[in-house]
Amino acid sequence: MRDREVTMAEREKSDQKEDMERAPSRIDAVPEERLIRALMNTFPEAITGFTKLRDGFVRAKLDRRELFKVCKFLRDELGFEHFSMISAVEYDDRFEIVYHITSYQNKLLIELITRTPKDDPSVDSVASIWGGANWQERESYDLMGIRFNGHPNLERILLPKDYTFHPLRKDFKG
């Protein structure tokens, strides 16, 4: 019994070693390609429309229902430790929420664009993944009115607490 277990473990180990030896020729040396391939393999329907804007800068469109899982994957597996910016843009028929996330190790910046319908501007909060997203999401809520589900403290931050408008909306004439 014991001999068989050892042999199985050794076989698994040698399989892994073979995979690793094969890996460099399979995955390209360019970090942007590696990133795109990893995301396409793990979330084939959620992330679409990859564009490489310039060296180290990749843009992709993201389905808002998979946002939390994608962000967790980015931080844990792909080494995107720094949350840079979250912007909210209002168009005629939708809201677009743009996430910029940086990886210090690989020197990459990814831009994820999420769409929400006009009558339900809400997405999941990523404040539990990156602490730096906490205040930035509060600011998006304050100025544009986007609700972040699961945020620990979604309150106004820049305007007085009893203000009733969201000033950056296009229908607010200040």
Add this chain to the structure above:
Amino acid sequence: MKDREDPSAGQAIAFHSKDFLKWCDEVLEGVLRRSPVGSGLDYITKDFFNWATRNSLYFLHFGIMCCALEMAVASAPRFDQQRFGIIPRSSPRQCDVLLVNGPVSKKLKPVLRRLYDQMPEPKWVIAMGECAISGGPFYNSYSVVPGVDQFIPVDIYIPGCPARPEALIDGFLKLQVMIKENRKGLLTGK
């Protein structure tokens, strides 16, 4: 009971605050103020106290925006406003001048009004920079009050964006001239 009915009995007594103020007015200050002794004292000391007030204008250490940097630099060795007696103080209870040096947002408006109310008389207000005078580059913003004189009476306006430290010192000197012209006695207020 007897003591409270007859406060000038000459014994050690305790007062309610309202009664104490009434007693002061009747026995000490009010008498002085209404009698010729008061106006005589004022006539003698008016110029001296006025000289002391205008040569030691303490302003509140309150920086809002870019003009606050010029306010800080005015205390630096190159411009040196301390040779005129102008020193920043931290508490509004110890200040003569409220120097407003930036745009006042709607969240800041009650704070500034409260600081102004906490300053004791005599007090003056200087509006430094375009943002305090009229809102500056942000005059048409939803969140900026266009000018601090909408809710606080202003004595001196210093234009500039940002106002140079020399302009700030010139503003203080003009305030000194203004204080000299409006000399008032401390007791009678005339």
Add this chain to the structure above:
Amino acid sequence: MWINMGPQHPMTHGLWNLRVKVDGETIVDAQPEVGYLHRGIEKLCEGKTYPQIIPLADRLCYGSSLTWSHLYCMAVEDLMKVEVPERAEYIRVLTIEMQRIVSHLMWLAAYAGDLGLGVGFVYTMREREVFLDLFQSLTGARITYNFPRIGGVAHDLPQNFERDTLRAITFFEGRLKEYEDLFEGSKIFMMRNVGVGILKKEDAINLGVTGPSLRASGVTYDLRKDLPYSVYEEMDFRVATHKDCDCYARYRVRMDEMWESCQIMKQALKKMPEGKWRIVAPRNAPVGTGLARVEDPRGEGMIYIVGDGSDKPYRVKIRSPIFVTVSAAPKMLIGYKLADVVAIMGGLDMCIGETDR
């Protein structure tokens, strides 16, 4: 018991409120509150043409205003796909590094004054005037310059600017050594800084802290070296880091950065080519987006612009480094005494203009 420190408080350089919950003298919880200087710049930008926004971008962070107007011009150039001439890039780098020195000197003046070293305030302000005179001969103003333009800079360097700048740099480098001896020789300054306000490396990265505070926690990341923009690739300089994560490390990083800025300025003056300093950019921007990032003296600043084909932007989004760093302040404050608040919050070099926009 909750104590309110601010918005009017001599410690808070700028308009913000810090509510600390104390148990005796030890801080148990902290809540920073910002928003007293909110001017609605992002909304104001939507009603102005692209060149009209440059003075507004100056007034975002008035401590280092050139960096922000340059950042805005870089974002618009990314949107309009405009190439900036090389001489303009070198002038930009020269002025940005001079602005970095001026901003760090202002921080040092306020920091030293708060910690009791009044002589530090006097000396650093005097040094700052030397560089402000240079800026005045170049742009005409002392704090908010309105100098960059979309497609270059406003005008060329004046006569004798190189000679005066080199003289100022030589003078300043000698004084910098004097300040290090002055501050580090003061026992009280060292006691109030060493071991105070520790922010570990993983917390710093996760909470989004950037700039000198991040480099003081041991992370060697500087946008000028790792994702170079403008002509920083041609410049040879060291990234200043420190491995203790306390207030002394942040002070040390900024002093080293001032030194490195002097070296970059000398190289920029030597390598500057002749040529045009500005090209004319188109009036209308195409439909699309533009993004620019820059290493501000306080951290990483970003501007994201959405253009819609007209001569006014559709949306301007500004990422301010101090906005995110202040949200990490409770992590640095809990467990220390009330008197350490001055050293910790002062060491972050807060400029409320960019926090509140």
